[in-house]
Amino acid sequence: MPTIKDVADRAGVHAATASRALNSATRGMVNARTVTRVLEAAKALGYAPNSAARSLRTRTSSVAGVIIPDLRNPVFPPIVRGIEDGLREAGYMALLGNTDGDAVRERELFDAMRGRQTDGFILATSRRDDALPAEVPTVLVNRRTDAGGVPSVTADNSVGVHMLVRALVHLGHSRIGHVAGPRHLSTGWERYRAFVDAMDGAEPVTFAEAFTEDAGFEATLRLLDTVPDLTAIVAGNDLIALGCYAALASRGLRVPEDISVTGFNDIPFADRQRPGLTTIRIPHYDIGLESARLLLERIANPAGPAKRIVLPVELVTRGSTGPARN
Amino acid sequence: MPTIKDVADRAGVHAATASRALNSATRGMVNARTVTRVLEAAKALGYAPNSAARSLRTRTSSVAGVIIPDLRNPVFPPIVRGIEDGLREAGYMALLGNTDGDAVRERELFDAMRGRQTDGFILATSRRDDALPAEVPTVLVNRRTDAGGVPSVTADNSVGVHMLVRALVHLGHSRIGHVAGPRHLSTGWERYRAFVDAMDGAEPVTFAEAFTEDAGFEATLRLLDTVPDLTAIVAGNDLIALGCYAALASRGLRVPEDISVTGFNDIPFADRQRPGLTTIRIPHYDIGLESARLLLERIANPAGPAKRIVLPVELVTRGSTGPARN
Missing domain, CATH: 3.40.50.2300 (Response regulator)
Structure with missing residues (x-):
């Protein structure tokens, strides 16, 4: 690999000048025509500045x-x-x-x-x-x-959950449960807190162990065992919602005829699920x-x-x- | 941040010894008890070896x-x-x-x-x-x-395409078209070559500009315009196959009742498409x-x-x- 010395030789300048010309922080100290000559020489030789060496000098x-x-x-x-x-x-x-x-x-x-x-x-x-x-x-x-x-x-977890609950209430739902994400993650916790806030009190919640389909499946079964007459489930995210789909199917319940389900995130292909998933799109x-x-x-x-x-x-x-x- | 000197001081050895003990390539040169003491000292101090410096020395x-x-x-x-x-x-x-x-x-x-x-x-x-x-x-x-x-x-592109064509032939298809991926990519080209080989001659093919749904949509319309009586389409990959779905729907054709469609890759959620996509799973x-x-x-x-x-x-x-x- 070519060195700074090779670049300097080709440009006809001292190595220190070539180095200054190649470094954007010190380029202003060098005559503009010289800078051009050094940059052209560097390009012609395929010179790649050694970042490891620079890293030691500049600490970035x-x-x-x-x-x-x-x-x-x-x-x-x-x-x-x-x-x-x-x-x-x-x-x-x-x-x-x-x-x-x-x-x-x-x-x-x-x-x-x-x-x-x-x-x-x-x-x-x-x-x-x-x-x-x-x-x-x-x-x-x-x-x-x-x-x-x-x-x-x-993303605005709180506003998202309020939007979902409002949409469900608008559809006539009042017995709405939440399959929350893990408590130790802010995404799980903020959405859970927003759900409690939006529902104003005594609402059924189970927590999924993880943001996965499997954990959503298991937590949905627990929720259904506790509260059999739900008409809607707000899931902690889209993968948990897909776990809800599977759990409801295993109990012979249809989405949305028997129970409406919502997700969170709008992951790729959320629209291609059966049925397509109502969710919150995060940017x-x-x-x-x-x-x-x-x-x-x-x-x-x-x-x-x-x-x-x-x-x-x-x-x-x-x-x-x-x-x-x- | 602690230096190698700090580690050496804590372990009661020379810096050179500490350095050798910390480097797996030179560790064998140091007494085992000393190695343990140095590693413990490094851990206690939270010493992170400076890879940038090492990079200059060892060129990796x-x-x-x-x-x-x-x-x-x-x-x-x-x-x-x-x-x-x-x-x-x-x-x-x-x-x-x-x-x-x-x-x-x-x-x-x-x-x-x-x-x-x-x-x-x-x-x-x-x-x-x-x-x-x-x-x-x-x-x-x-x-x-x-x-x-x-x-x-x-992945074995050739064997995959042969599997798909064989499965279609087994279902009674003979008028099979190919919406190929780009010619300049080996994935597109190898699958196209395998399709020609498997079909033994005069088969209709269009090339998608890219491995995307949009490009698949456009290339499928071109294929249908050329050969209106196809019963099956082998798509260059799963995203192109999803473009086929959309193109066929735009012409009022049903999958698979009117035309069967296959993909390649088995991307996440290929099973959740409507209908679920027959495809080749690559590892x-x-x-x-x-x-x-x-x-x-x-x-x-x-x-x-x-x-x-x-x-x-x-x-x-x-x-x-x-x-x-x-």
Whole structure:
């Protein structure tokens, strides 16, 4: 690979001049014609500046760690794509890791990424009670912690659940249950709190162990055992709602004729389920994009206020909700 | 952050000894009890070895660049997850980038990742005629180039298409058309060649511009305009097949009563389409995992043979195929 010396030789300048010309922070110190000559020489030789060396000098590596539970959960790919595009705007790249929700694995990834001089982190894995390291720029995406102090970008869970409950009440439903997501995740907890708030009191709730179809199936059966006369179920997210579908089918109940079901997220193909899933559309890609921008802001100014950005959501009505049976 | 000197002080050894004890390659040179003491000291202090510095010394960074077209195409998340797990087995991490199929953006990403001391690349973006740089370890995943010389991991496209055609023939179909994927991608081309081979001659084919629903829709309309009496369509992949569904519906044709449709890949929720999609299941996760292992092998032995790994596929029969109408 060509070195800075090769570039300098070709451009007919000293290596220090070539180095200054190639670095956007010091380029202003060099004559514009020389800069052009050095850039052309670098291009002709295919010179790739050595970021590892630069990383040691400037203490930034232009890499951000992105830690998520599992890329196979359909909510994450469009978020990660938004993150990558947001980082790229500033010349950053994403180091990606999956944890499967395992805190030990998360810590290992975090440490390994820090050891590789990562400038900051975007975490989609946080539990409500996580104590996050304050010394490295970090932004939470989709999920957040109860304590403030760490910037986050999330969807408006509360408004979304209120929209769903209002739509169901409008269809004549009053016996509405909730299959909530896990209590230790802000997404599960905020939607649960909003449901309790929207229903104004004594409403039946079961908690799914995870945001998965299987956990939704199991928690729906528990809900039906407790309250057999429900006419609608607000599920903690779309995958839990698909678990509801399966649980209701196993009891011979039809959606929406016997029980209406709603989801949350509007994952890809939510419209292709049978029936199509009424849900809340969160702006997946924008959530990712905004979290990247917020991280870059944080890296530039670590002492700035820890903003919490909440993005608006919208109700998407499909075949899984209908008038309440009498 | 603690330094190697802090670790050495706490363990009561020289810095050079601590360094050797922390590096798995040189650990054997140090007394076992000393190794334990150093590792305990490193752990107690939260010492993260500085990979950027190590990268300069050893010329490896334990990072691989992973370049894909778009994470939002549902075929890629499980492949990327497999890649990450495969890299992790050897302490490697994945730098992820999306190109949207743009060759310029791909080249920029490639160069930027090289500049960050990436040890090698896994590319899911290659066109059949790509000339790949030979000087850096590279593995192609899912797609490959016509020329040999670069290791690859792909699904068995040929066997998959033969399975589909055989299943359709078995259902009484003889007027079978093909909405192929793009000619410049090996996935599109190999499946097209296999279709021609399986059909033994004069069969109608149109090519979709891309592996998307929209392109599949448009190419299906062209196919129907040319050959109105088809009873079955073999689509280049699942997304193209979903475009077929929409095109057939726009002409008032039912799937499978009027025309049977097949896909390729078995993306998540292929079973939830209306009707469920008969398709070829490729081992997404294993394709990713194997490509990571192959890259690590390549990094360890760049002069070894450029293996081409083809993984087996299976036929998944669902509601989109039925007996040929008379």
